[in-house]
Amino acid sequence: MQLSRTEQNYLKAIYMIGALSSETIGASTNSIAMRIETRPASVSDMVRRLSEKGLVNHNRYRGVTLTECGLQQALVIVRRHRLWEHFLVHVLGFRWDEIHEIAEELEHVSHPELIARLDAFLGNPTEDPHGELIPGAQLQMPHRPTESMHSLPPGAQARVVCVDEGSDGLLKYLDEIELRPGAIFTVVSVEHFDQSMRIRRVDESVWRITREVSNSVQVERMGS
Numbered sequence: 079m080q081l082s083r084t085e086q087n088y089l090k091a092i093y094m095i096g097a098l099s100s101e102t103i104g105a106s107t108n109s110i111a112m113r114i115e116t117r118p119a120s121v122s123d124m125v126r127r128l129s130e131k132g133l134v135n136h137n138r139y140r141g142v143t144l145t146e147c148g149l150q151q152a153l154v155i156v157r158r159h160r161l162w163e164h165f166l167v168h169v170l171g172f173r174w175d176e177i178h179e180i181a182e183e184l185e186h187v188s189h190p191e192l193i194a195r196l197d198a199f200l201g202n203p204t205e206d207p208h209g210e211l212i213p214g215a216q217l218q219m220p221h222r223p224t225e226s227m228h229s230l231p232p233g234a235q236a237r238v239v240c241v242d243e244g245s246d247g248l249l250k251y252l253d254e255i256e257l258r259p260g261a262i263f264t265v266v267s268v269e270h271f272d273q274s275m276r277i278r279r280v281d282e283s284v285w286r287i288t289r290e291v292s293n294s295v296q297v298e299r300m301g302s
C-alpha cells in the first residue's frame with residue numbers, strides 16, 4: 079500500500095498513543111493533534127481518509143484505533159525509525175539526543191531491500207538506543223511489561239528499560255547522570271510535596287530525580 083508521508087506520520091502517532099484495536103479506549107482527536115502538531119480539524123479530515131482506506135476505526139465514543147492493517151503499516155515505520163536510530167548511534171557515532179529528528183526523515187525512505195540489508199548489517203538489533211523495542215522483519219512486537227519510574231515506592235529496586243526520546247534536553251541530562259537503559263537503582267525515598275525521588279545507584283551514589291524525569295523513564299522492577 080502506497081501511503082503519503084503525512085498518512086505514515088498519523089499511523090505512527092496513533093500507534094505511539096497506544097491506540098491498538100485491542101484497547102478499549104482509542105486516541106482522541108486532540109491527542110493526535112498534539113503529537114502531529116496540527117489543528118484538531120485537520121486531524122478529523124485525515125482520520126476520515128485513513129478510515130476509508132481501512133487503516134483506522136473511528137468511533138465517536140471510543141476514539142481512533144488502528145485496524146490490523148493500520149497496525150502493520152505503523153510497525154513498518156516504527157521499525158525503520160528505530161533501525162536508523164541504531165545505525166546513527168552505533169555506526170555513525172551520533173549521540174542519542176541527536177538522532178530522533180534525522181530518523182524522522184529516514185523512516186520515510188521505503189525501499190524494502192534497504193531496510194532488510196540495514197537490519198542484517200546491524201546484526202538484527204532488538205532495541206534502539208533509547209531502549210525501545212525494534213519490530214522484527216515479520217513486524218512482530220514482543221510484549222514487554224514496564225512501568226513508569228515515578229510509580230515506584232521507596233525500597234523498590236528497578237532497572238531502566240527505555241526512556242522518552244521526546245526531549246533532547248532530557249536525553250542529555252539522563253546521559254549525564256547515566257540513567258540509561260540497563261541502569262539499576264533503588265528508590266531511597268519519595269518526597270510527598272513534589273513526588274521527586276532520591277535513588278541510590280549500584281556505585282552507592284545518591285541522586286535526586288524530579289517528577290518530570292521519572293515520568294519519562296520506563297523501568298522493570300527487580301527482586302520482588
Ligand SMILES: [Zn+2]
Pocket residue numbers: 159163177178179181243
Ligand atoms: Zn526516535
